[in-house]
Amino acid sequence: MSQVHVIDHPMIQHKLTIMRNKETGSKDFRELLKEISLLMGYEITRDIPLEDVEIETPICRMTAKEVRGRKLAIIPILRAGLGMVEGLLNLIPVAKVGHIGLYRDETTHKPVPYFCKLPGDIDDRLVIVTDPMLATGGSACDALAMLKERGCTNIRLMCLVGVPEGIEKVRAEHPDVDIYLAAIDDHLNENAYIVPGLGDAGDRIFGTK
Numbered sequence: 001m002s003q004v005h006v007i008d009h010p011m012i013q014h015k016l017t018i019m020r021n022k023e024t025g026s027k028d029f030r031e032l033l034k035e036i037s038l039l040m041g042y043e044i045t046r047d048i049p050l051e052d053v054e055i056e057t058p059i060c061r062m063t064a065k066e067v068r069g070r071k072l073a074i075i076p077i078l079r080a081g082l083g084m085v086e087g088l089l090n091l092i093p094v095a096k097v098g099h100i101g102l103y104r105d106e107t108t109h110k111p112v113p114y115f116c117k118l119p120g121d122i123d124d125r126l127v128i129v130t131d132p133m134l135a136t137g138g139s140a141c142d143a144l145a146m147l148k149e150r151g152c153t154n155i156r157l158m159c160l161v162g163v164p165e166g167i168e169k170v171r172a173e174h175p176d177v178d179i180y181l182a183a184i185d186d187h188l189n190e191n192a193y194i195v196p197g198l199g200d201a202g203d204r205i206f207g208t209k
């Protein structure tokens with residue numbers, strides 16, 4: 001069964017509180033999401049394998065460590081997942097980036113696919129899927145299924161806020177995918193929005209409504 005990691009470092013919680021506040025505008029919202037993504041990235045990449053490399057410091061030769069193969073891919077679920085890419089790229093500049101486009105139908109709340117463009121060697125990479133909101137879990141589950149259809153076997157899901165029903169859906173359909181979140185909220189409302197949540201993440205990032 002997959003593991004659920006809640007990364008509740010005080011600095012992440014502080015930044016998330018500002019994001020949740022409805023008075024926070026798009027510029028600050030985007031900036032905070034980027035900062036939190038970088039901080040969460042430390043935990044998500046905590047166990048990636050290292051290998052020995054021989055280098056020469058100004059003083060002597062040494063055996064040092066570097067990330068093995070550097071085979072990572074960041075896959076945002078459009079649109080809101082885009083807000084987590086830059087922070088992760090600051091941490092892992094050599095990562096490749098692919099995109100999966102899904103939007104939630106307003107009445108059924110079911111995801112509708114509209115775009116998929118992935119690195120050619122995606123099946124050979126550790127994939128980090130990003131989406132700030134894990135609500136019903138439908139979008140995340142469909143994105144993970146699309147990646148598995150293309151051969152991905154090593155996938156992690158990075159969200160900001162989730163609710164127990166969305167987390168359980170992902171765990172049931174994708175028991176091999178670990179989930180990383182900054183907070184687990186209480187429940188979904190009648191429009192399948194997270195309560196207390198932070199509203200519509202895509203609209204708040206891009207200033208749309």
Ligand code: PRP
Binds near residue numbers: 105134
């Ligand atoms: C939001 C969010 C997730 C999805 C979560 O996207 O960014 O992708 O809803 O809901 P779920 O867990 O119930 O599927 P939305 O469909 O609003 O698209 P957007 O990011 O383009 O605004």
Ligand code: URA
Binds near residue numbers: 133195
């Ligand atoms: N999508 C969002 O952007 N926010 C929610 O609370 C649920 C889905």
